[in-house]
Amino acid sequence: MxxxxxxxxxxxxxxxxxxxxxxxxxxxxxxxxxxxxxxxxxxxxxxxxxxxxxxxxxxxxxxxxxxxxxxxxxxxxxxxxxxxxxxxxxSSIDNLEYKELEKTYNNALEAMPEVSRVAFLMSRVEELKYSEIAERLQISVKAVEKRMTNALSHLREKLAYYEKE
Known part of the structure; x- marks a missing residue:
């Protein structure tokens, strides 16, 4: 080359x-x-x-x-x-619980399907609107909504233990 x-x-x-x-x-x-x-x-x-x-x-x-x-x-x-x-x-119990929650969150992000994770991170990290995400990924806004729904459901399921407390 x-x-x-x-x-x-x-x-x-x-x-x-x-x-x-x-x-x-x-x-x-x-x-x-x-x-x-x-x-x-x-x-x-x-x-x-x-x-x-x-x-x-x-x-x-x-x-x-x-x-x-x-x-x-x-x-x-x-x-x-x-x-x-x-x-x-x-260390305080709260500090350990926070670290455990953070680890669980990171594991949940890692386990999330990549298409959902990409849309989720674009929305939450870059603070893009769904229309902007759709434009960047060259998909419809409905597809972005579906991916975000899947991402949030996945996180809710993985973090359900912490919601009960």
């Missing part, structure tokens, strides 16, 4: 890859890092994506990198939480 071809590929798809990762995680910094990592791998390994399959390859690499980083982060967080709990065993 020549430098010119790489630059064209980068210019054409960088924003799309970054947005794809952002909708999966809701963190701009992670999205930027992963998108840069994708293009570094393409350049370093001198991958030559087939015409009309570039986007699929880039999204596949981005997804793999994101999942690897996410797993490392979860492992790190679990380790840090185990240290925190050992250090602060006298």
């Amino acid at each position: 020549t430098q010119k071809e790489f630059k064209l590929l980068f210019d054409q798809y960088f924003d799309a890859v970054r947005n794809y990762v952002f909708y999966r995680c809701g963190d701009e910094e992670v999205a930027n890092d992963v998108a840069q990592e994708v293009f570094m791998r393409i350049w370093e390994k001198q991958l030559f994506p087939e015409i009309k399959k570039e986007k699929a390859l880039l999204f596949k690499i981005a997804g793999d990198i994101f999942i690897s980083q996410y797993r490392r982060k979860v492992l790190e967080m679990n380790y840090m939480q185990s240290l925190e709990i050992n250090e602060h065993e006298s």
Whole structure:
């Protein structure tokens, strides 16, 4: 791959890859890092994506990198939480319950179907209107409403324990 071809590929798809990762995680910094990592791998390994399959390859690499980083982060967080709990065993019950709720919420988000999670995060994190989400995802407003309904039902089901208290 020549430098010119790489630059064209980068210019054409960088924003799309970054947005794809952002909708999966809701963190701009992670999205930027992963998108840069994708293009570094393409350049370093001198991958030559087939015409009309570039986007699929880039999204596949981005997804793999994101999942690897996410797993490392979860492992790190679990380790840090185990240290925190050992250090602060006298922590208040409310603090522990909050951490448990936060963990349950994050697990529920992770377990949520991706299409619902993307719509939910666009609505809650980016504070987009349903019409704006529909436009970005190139779907109908009704489809966005359905995805949000599914996302909220999923969260209600996963967090039902906390509603009873």
